[in-house]
Amino acid sequence: MAVANRTADAKTTRDAKRLQTRERLMGAAVAEFKRAGMADADVGAIVGAAGVAHGTFFFHFPTKEHVLLELERREEDRIAKRFAQFAKSDADLPSTLREAVDLVMGLERRLGVLLFKDFLALHFSPTRPPAEESDDHPLIVLVAAEIEKARARGDTASDVTPMNSAIYFLLGLYALLITTDDSPARTGLIDDYLARTLRSMR
CATH class of the missing domain: 1.10.10 (Arc Repressor Mutant, subunit A)
Known part of the structure; x- marks a missing residue:
């Protein structure tokens, strides 16, 4: 013994x-x-x-990409937990999408411009190493759930597809962030993007 x-x-x-x-x-x-x-x-x-x-x-x-894969898992878990906590407040859809934007921009600040771009490049790369765990992106799933709640309340059109809308929203946000960096016009562009996203679901 x-x-x-x-x-x-x-x-x-x-x-x-x-x-x-x-x-x-x-x-x-x-x-x-x-x-x-x-x-x-x-x-x-x-x-x-x-x-x-x-x-x-x-x-x-095994590769440098595997470091990024581990970082992605950790950061997505962190953001998903914070977003899920916010979602408990039953905020309206504009506030909920703004929270998602703020969380992603917080990630950008933590990682810095170079690493944030690498992070997103791997995020969508067709050659990314296989993940040991589920390859679902939890923020997309959570945003989709909030869009579904908004649809059930009648705040969006009845034919909105929550998962597609969440994917389009986050893909567009990522593209906007990595192409504007610290441009003075960035804040206005993000506000306009949010407004157009919301209009597209009405």
């Missing part, structure tokens, strides 16, 4: 160390991606910052 307990303890310690190493690599990789963009990111700089051997990176992440 004592041997079994020692073996279990050793496995737990190894797993904890492996997780710590993965988190250090993740943090170092994200910092390097913010600095240089994913394509030009230096794996040597990443492992140096994380304090591990070169091969350790590829043990945890």
Whole structure:
């Protein structure tokens, strides 16, 4: 029994160390991606910052794209939780779509311009690595659910397709953000985009 307990303890310690190493690599990789963009990111700089051997990176992440895939999962979960919390307030559709915009723009600020563009490029890439978990995009699903609620209240046309509308809305938002960067006209463009999106559903 004592041997079994020692073996279990050793496995737990190894797993904890492996997780710590993965988190250090993740943090170092994200910092390097913010600095240089994913394509030009230096794996040597990443492992140096994380304090591990070169091969350790590829043990945890087969490619640099796999780092982005992990970041995507974490950030989508974070945004989805915040959006779901907001949705409990039963706000109207304009406020709900504005919240989605604010959350995505918050992501852009956290990641920085280079990494945000890489993040979205991978998000829609036909060659993205397969995800270990579901490849659904939770924010799209949640926005669609809010559009469905608005349709049930009579706030949109009865023939609106919530999932399609959510996809069109978020795709358009992503495109607008990555093409305007810090343009002075950006705020007005986003307001106009929201107004046109809402009109398209009436």
